[in-house]
Amino acid sequence: MYSIKEAFYSLQGEGAHAGRPALFCRFTGCNLWSGLEKTRSQSDCQFCDTDFIGTDGQNGGKFKTASQLRSHIDALWPSGHGYKYVVFTGGEPALQLDTSLIKEMKDHGYMIAIETNGTLALPDGIDWICVSPKTPKKLVITKGDELKLVYPQEQLDPEQFETLDFDNFYLQPMDQGHLSVDQIPLINTQEATLHYCLSHPRWRLSLQTHKMLNID
Ligand SMILES: C[S@@+](CC[C@H](N)C(=O)[O-])C[C@H]1O[C@@H](n2cnc3c(N)ncnc32)[C@H](O)[C@@H]1O
Ligand SMILES: Nc1nc2[nH]cc(C(=O)O)c2c(=O)[nH]1
Ligand code: SF4
Numbered sequence: 689m690y691s692i693k694e695a696f697y698s699l700q701g702e703g704a705h706a707g708r709p710a711l712f713c714r715f716t717g718c719n720l721w722s723g724l725e726k727t728r729s730q731s732d733c734q735f736c737d738t739d740f741i742g743t744d745g746q747n748g749g750k751f752k753t754a755s756q757l758r759s760h761i762d763a764l765w766p767s768g769h770g771y772k773y774v775v776f777t778g779g780e781p782a783l784q785l786d787t788s789l790i791k792e793m794k795d796h797g798y799m800i801a802i803e804t805n806g807t808l809a810l811p812d813g814i815d816w817i818c819v820s821p822k823t824p825k826k827l828v829i830t831k832g833d834e835l836k837l838v839y840p841q842e843q844l845d846p847e848q849f850e851t852l853d854f855d856n857f858y859l860q861p862m863d864q865g866h867l868s869v870d871q872i873p874l875i876n877t878q879e880a881t882l883h884y885c886l887s888h889p890r891w892r893l894s895l896q897t898h899k900m901l902n903i904d
């Protein structure tokens with residue numbers, strides 16, 4: 689059984705594939721936060737910009753089999769066109785993404801990407817692994833295609849990730865829109881990220897372009 693908060697067709701807004709048309713499949717639930725505002729400030733991840741509770745979003749629902757979920761989301765891809773690209777996200781997609789769903793998507797022509805916090809093992813067959821670390825102690829995925837660190841995070845120095853086996857290193861300014869007043873860093877996160885990249889050229893800037901465009 690797969691639990692899906694929402695599924696939608698949009699442009700990848702972030703990171704190395706920014707601007708690419710993509711089908712987003714957002715799984716319900718996360719292992720670093722309950723998703724309830726009352727527990728945000730005690731959670732392992734406190735700045736999350738996403739509602740991942742339940743199945744009540746657009747095209748959300750519960751799906752008994754990989755084939756049923758694939759058929760449901762594949763219907764959102766523009767008919768007759770290839771270049772199929774699915775981004776599994778959440779919540780934490782590694783809690784639910786499995787080899788049967790990967791095979792099902794592959795058999796229907798998809799390249800498969802994941803957005804993960806990197807704290808859980810991943811099934812084989814994912815074509816593009818983007819890890820966004822939150823709690824370094826719990827990080828188990830230490831190689832992949834893209835490491836996309838939200839910046840700044842207290843006690844999380846980008847340099848500690850530079851030795852990991854990733855092909856691309858991105859810093860993404862923290863969107864402070866969901867933080868409570870006492871949590872907000874006293875800096876402009878875009879400016880801080882820009883300056884960090886300029887002084888540490890291992891890192892590139894990732895902006896959340898879908899938010900600027902006002903799209904999903
Ligand atoms: C909502 S998460 C879901 C996937 C997975 N749980 C993760 O954390 O990577 C998707 C992406 O949004 C990023 N993100 C979440 N909250 C953010 C915020 N307030 N500002 C900037 N990026 C954020 C995450 O770091 C991650 O790269
Ligand atoms: N357009 C768009 N791009 C995204 N890239 C990663 C997202 C996510 O929430 O995982 C996301 C999202 O929610 N929307
Ligand atoms: S790990 Fe990802 S989904 Fe979970 S709370 Fe953090 S940003 Fe949100």
Ligand SMILES: [Mg+2]
Binds near residue numbers: 737738
């Ligand atoms: Mg998002």
